[in-house]
Amino acid sequence: MKLGSVLLLLVLAPVFSSCLLVLPLDCTELYNQDNNRPSGIYTIFPIGATSAVQVYCEMNSEEQWTVFQRRMDGSMNFYRPWDQYKMGFGNAAGEYWLGLENLFYMTLRKHYELLVDMEDFSGNKAFARYSSFSIDSEFDGYKLNVSGFTDGGAGDSLTYHSGQKFSTLDKDQDSARGNCARSYLGAFWYKECHYANPNGVYRWGADGTIYAVGVIWRHWKGYDYSLKSISMKIHPVQ
Helix, strand or coil, X not given: CCHHHHHHHHHHHHHHHHHHHCCCCCHHHHHHHCCCCCCEEEEECCCCCCCCEEEEEEECCCCEEEEEEEECCCCCCCCCCHHHHHHCEECCCCCEECCHHHHHHHHHHCCEEEEEEEECCCCCEEEEEEEEEEECCHHHCCCEEEEEEEEEEXXXXXXXXXXXXXXXXXXXXXXXXXCHXXXXXXXXXXXXXXXXXXXXXXXXXXXXXXXXXXXXXXXXXXXXEECCEEEEEEEECC
């Protein structure tokens, strides 16, 4: 290599390094770069420079939430296999799932809290908040770790699932005899089987035709009511 090329690389090295350092991990880092950013769709890099993904960011001066799961109109099929839940699917402008691998790397690097917002078909809203949220690696089944519940009217339907591995229609890792994902037409950190089924079949409110297969948060609306919307989002704990 010629001397001129070596010198050029030495000069540019800090520039390349600084570019890598500013790649945002989450919506809070985006907001810290520019606190005039409104809520909307942004690109983050949970795993590194080659892992760009789009998310919906809820921005305000106090908290900036990175939405990793959202149901709102039934436009996206959430009854999907393992590989799609691992890598993510959907559209950040509507319904989507960010991906288990992205969530693992995010929660590996920071301590996050979790907010679950939901709404019924009458316009009533509620939430559940958890002061600690993380998931383990794929080697450990993307096991859920969640604690520190605060009630926003929804009740606690998630602590029951803490410590469980993630299950899909083609990868059964729950504690039940059968495959909970197949039984309840979703994918989640099922136990025996669920108090929450946010990735279940999108239905239209009260419907007891098929037990507990809808978008369920049991402690708010029970098993026979499928929610109009639900979103799961994380924010780094200061």
